[in-house]
Amino acid sequence: MREEMLDVRVPRLAVGCRVRALPADEVMLLVPEGALRLKGAASEILSLIDGNRSVDAIADILRERHASEDADRISAEVKQFLEKLHARSVLLYKD
Amino acid sequence: MKLDERQQNKESTTELIPGPLSLVAEVTHRCPLHCVYCSNPLQMKSADSELSTEEWSRVFHEASALGVIHLHLTGGEPLLRPDLAKLVAAGREANLYVNMITSGLGLTAARMQELKDAGLEHIQLSLQDAEEERANEFAGARAHAHKLKLAALIRQQDIAFTVNVVVHRENLDRLEAILALAESLEPQRIEVAHVQYYGWALKNRGKLMPTPAQVERSLTLISQAQARLSGRIQLQAVFPDYYARYPKTCVGGWGRLMMLIDPAGQALPCHAATILPGLEFDSVRSHSVEWLWRHSTAFNRYRGHGWMKEPCSDCERKEIDLGGCRCQAFQLTGDAANADPACSLSDQHGRLVEIAQATPSHEAQWVYRILTNHS
Numbered sequence: 445m446r447e448e449m450l451d452v453r454v455p456r457l458a459v460g461c462r463v464r465a466l467p468a469d470e471v472m473l474l475v476p477e478g479a480l481r482l483k484g485a486a487s488e489i490l491s492l493i494d495g496n497r498s499v500d501a502i503a504d505i506l507r508e509r510h511a512s513e514d515a516d517r518i519s520a521e522v523k524q525f526l527e528k529l530h531a532r533s534v535l536l537y538k539d
Numbered sequence: 540m541k542l543d544e545r546q547q548n549k550e551s552t553t554e555l556i557p558g559p560l561s562l563v564a565e566v567t568h569r570c571p572l573h574c575v576y577c578s579n580p581l582q583m584k585s586a587d588s589e590l591s592t593e594e595w596s597r598v599f600h601e602a603s604a605l606g607v608i609h610l611h612l613t614g615g616e617p618l619l620r621p622d623l624a625k626l627v628a629a630g631r632e633a634n635l636y637v638n639m640i641t642s643g644l645g646l647t648a649a650r651m652q653e654l655k656d657a658g659l660e661h662i663q664l665s666l667q668d669a670e671e672e673r674a675n676e677f678a679g680a681r682a683h684a685h686k687l688k689l690a691a692l693i694r695q696q697d698i699a700f701t702v703n704v705v706v707h708r709e710n711l712d713r714l715e716a717i718l719a720l721a722e723s724l725e726p727q728r729i730e731v732a733h734v735q736y737y738g739w740a741l742k743n744r745g746k747l748m749p750t751p752a753q754v755e756r757s758l759t760l761i762s763q764a765q766a767r768l769s770g771r772i773q774l775q776a777v778f779p780d781y782y783a784r785y786p787k788t789c790v791g792g793w794g795r796l797m798m799l800i801d802p803a804g805q806a807l808p809c810h811a812a813t814i815l816p817g818l819e820f821d822s823v824r825s826h827s828v829e830w831l832w833r834h835s836t837a838f839n840r841y842r843g844h845g846w847m848k849e850p851c852s853d854c855e856r857k858e859i860d861l862g863g864c865r866c867q868a869f870q871l872t873g874d875a876a877n878a879d880p881a882c883s884l885s886d887q888h889g890r891l892v893e894i895a896q897a898t899p900s901h902e903a904q905w906v907y908r909i910l911t912n913h914s
Binding site for chain 2: 458459460461462464472474475476477479530531532533
């Protein structure tokens with residue numbers, strides 16, 4: 445059962461932000477005047493942002509991929525991570 | 540990043556010095572503006588000494604290999620280089636994130652398109668004030684109206700856009716209007732920086748130094764604007780260190796995060812380093828970027844904390860602010876190894892506070908940035 449409200453907002457990276465691949469499951473998110481080194485879950489979430497998938501759709505994919513883990517925790521992690529990027533203005537939600 | 544840990548091993552081997560993360564490329568010192576707080580040195584490099592396209596390209600590739608992530612193309616006015624698009628392309632080819640810091644003079648729709656096609660990712664456009672007449676006064680050029688027209692041009696191009704504003708005594712009373720103007724240009728970022736007193740700004744310090752009341756008010760206005768703009772525009776602020784309790788970690792630490800290459804290829808640890816006596820600066824014309832970073836005496840001179848004197852050497856904050864700014868220590872105390880007097884623990888701090896609080900002079904004449912060909 446889903447306990448949170450539906451989140452159909454579609455995240456996309458802001459202009460001037462791009463992903464640079466690093467070895468292993470790490471990526472670097474390059475932004476104006478900064479870079480975020482993202483590992484594991486964060487890197488996986490970022491790879492699912494394609495300008496079409498909603499926040500829920502991204503969480504659903506991850507819940508399926510990691511079926512043995514706590515589903516609610518995964519959803520919460522996705523939202524938290526996206527909010528963090530949003531607060532830094534490197535991620536926008538399409539209307 | 541765990542730079543500090545690795546930094547401590549400096550004495551045993553230089554191989555462990557981590558590479559810089561950003562490269563500031565001053566591609567020319569020529570500029571159509573004459574800003575009274577320009578961060579360029581008083582002695583500038585002439586056009587005929589500038590590095591070629593090929594030399595810059597080599598520098599970008601070597602910097603990237605050393606770990607640099609961001610390339611900042613600046614000057615002077617980078618648009619005065621006819622090969623700027625080639626420099627942008629060379630930066631991207633080297634896998635760098637390419638930013639340009641510009642006055643906007645010389646930027647046309649065609650030039651904008653050319654830079655975008657070359658891979659430019661971020662533009663920082665300077666504004667001097669919200670009032671045209673004052674803005675042009677600080678810039679020493681009729682530039683303001685043209686700058687305002689550029690915002691639309693930049694936004695059309697899907698390039699990250701930052702509006703930079705330097706604030707000081709003569710424009711701080713209009714900070715609300717300045718923030719509103721910057722916001723109306725719809726950038727992703729706004730940087731509001733209090734003047735840092737080096738080079739040309741030091742010459743104009745009496746006129747630029749804000750009053751304590753202005754500083755106080757600017758802190759409030761900026762934090763209100765940050766809350767209002769959150770999620771839409773990132774507002775970053777640089778506060779005036781003359782009014783600080785602890786000094787800034789200048790350029791992220793000497794020889795720690797950034798390298799600056801001047802138009803003629805000299806590698807510098809910061810914008811103002813050429814004022815420091817007894818330092819020798821080496822050039823990319825005779826050395827690789829890696830050699831300059833690891834072995835040039837200028838970069839090693841104030842790395843880590845072996846050079847520190849009291850109170851820095853015994854200070855529990857020495858890893859946090861690394862003694863502050865070497866250039867400011869030299870300018871205001873005569874010894875670059877002293878604590879930055881912006882620090883309240885410096886025995887020279889009282890003088891700094893005196894300077895900051897002395898009645899500034901409205902009547903003084905501006906000293907405008909003028910390119911002289913002395914070096």
